[in-house]
Amino acid sequence: MAKRFDIKDLNIYYGKFHAVNSVNLAVPPRNVTAFIGPSGCGKSTVLRSLNRMHEVIPGARVEGKVLLDGEDIYASNVDPVEVRRTIGMVFQRPNPFPTMSIRDNVVAGLRLAGVKNKKHLDEVAERSLRGANLWNEVKDRLDRPGGGLSGGQQQRLCIARAIAVQPDVLLMDEPCSALDPISTLAIEDLITELKKEYTIVIVTHNMQQAARVSDQTAFFNLLGVGQPGQLIEVDDTEKIFSNPGQKATEDYISGRFG
Amino acid sequence: MAEEVTGSSPPAKSNGRRRGDGVFRSMTTGSSLVIVVSIGLIGLFLLIQAVPSLNANNINFFTSPEWATGEVGNLRFGIRDLLVVTVLSSLLALAIAMPLAMGIALFLTHYLQPKLARPFAYVIDLLAAVPSIVFGLWGAKVLGPALEPVATFLNENLAWVPLFSDGNVSLSGGGNIFTAGIVLSIMILPIITAVSREVFRQTPVMQIEGALALGATRWEMIRTTVLPFGRSGYIAGSMLGLGRALGETVAVLIILRSATSSSTFSFFDGGYTFASKIASAAPEFSEPLSTGAYIAAGLVLFVFTFAVNALARYVAGRGKAKAS
Known part of the structure; x- marks a missing residue:
């Protein structure tokens, strides 16, 4: 549990298009790392390369290394399916499986991993829903479809689904962008609690959110149209927002562009 | 003010658009009605033509395997x-x-x-x-x-x-x-x-x-x-x-x-x-x-x-x- 990432010279391509250029980044365990930057700068692409989800898009490929506690997740003997089982992901828009009940949604990952013991599954469902601060709201309707919940509840259901398998790392791709402020606050509180146990990487367009929830912030930018995205700088969140090392970072966080 | 101006000047134009809407709506409604009416008429045609023969049938229409319609006086079909x-x-x-x-x-x-x-x-x-x-x-x-x-x-x-x-x-x-x-x-x-x-x-x-x-x-x-x-x-x-x-x-x-x-x-x-x-x-x-x-x-x-x-x-x- 709670492993660290070391990203070394990561280049990402979609076919011939060079999307992200040479990222070097360390993500410490039990810590929240935020990726910020303008649209199209490659921050989501980098995030999706951390659990090999970008490979879902035909033609996508990666050069460089992504080490999870020292082991390269892109080594030739590593199965992407196994990588995704140990690295959880929460998406921009809540995506519970609409035909499954709330309980089945939460334990879907365990079921895929072959767990069949009903008692164990029920325990995990309760623990995960409690962990996602959703238990009290849904404990009376665990057998109802997950699609019937509000947007914020659905997103917490997706977080419960992701943490049910006790992943090494939790990746979040703009998890609050489709939510109202109250639900956003609930998710942010949850992130602060989850980081006691999990390594978290979050992509966000909301700089206040990055400032509130993260310990470390990485700023990505585009050097120009058609150019690959770059990691401009990474540092403690406090430092990035008070005294950034690069002019581009300062311009971005003070709202002068992007 | 601005709203009043835009609200009063284009009614003629919007009327024209409504006429187009009306024509289009009757066209689509008409096409749909043609389908419903033809299905109804087909059903009616089948029923009207079938009933006299069903009445003249000498065996059970649903359960009999026999099919003999050669003699009009002795229809036997199932x-x-x-x-x-x-x-x-x-x-x-x-x-x-x-x-x-x-x-x-x-x-x-x-x-x-x-x-x-x-x-x-x-x-x-x-x-x-x-x-x-x-x-x-x-x-x-x-x-x-x-x-x-x-x-x-x-x-x-x-x-x-x-x-x-x-x-x-x-x-x-x-x-x-x-x-x-x-x-x-x-x-x-x-x-x-x-x-x-x-x-x-x-x-x-x-x-x-x-x-x-x-x-x-x-x-x-x-x-x-x-x-x-x-x-x-x-x-x-x-x-x-x-x-x-x-x-x-x-x-x-x-x-x-x-x-x-x-x-x-x-x-x-x-x-x-x-x-x-x-x-x-x-x-x-x-x-x-x-x-x-x-x-x-x-x-x-x-x-x-x-x-x-x-x-x-x-x-x-x-x-x-x-x-x-």
């Missing part, structure tokens, strides 16, 4: 065998085509790369363009004889299953429901595949990614997202195929041998479906009362197909309500 042959051949077609179509549709949408999927899908659609008379000739002259050993094997080894017991026609040449069902399955494959392909393709990417991110393999992803999402469409497509199989005429007419004894509820029966029975008698529709017997059979097919479609809609609608 649809039992027509129903059995129609249902058996269509269900066999569906049982073969449904899994095949699902496999093809999943392969096209989630395994094959899009560049190759398009020409492949085109080939499947082309099957729908083959005239049914060609399927009929192929079934009677090529597939039937080729299937004869298979049919003999099934008959010899599985005769204890009623569906594979001895039929009312000889196995030689393959002029039985077994052959007809397989030909029908090929004929309905394109429609089921096309509909399934479209619904499987529309599975939300969010859900597919959600499953993959949980560590689902390709097949597990399909099982947890694509199949539940596409279920209602797949069933609706299969029912469209069933509708086509129920009504298929000329291919079945060419393939099936006529039988001298009544149906034994076996795949190795010959005989007629509703549609092929009516087509076979078409040259002799001179006497209204005899013709009415065939029209009554047509009425049953009409109602039966209608019921199948209604059932399909119900199933599809229920699936949708559950998914949302």
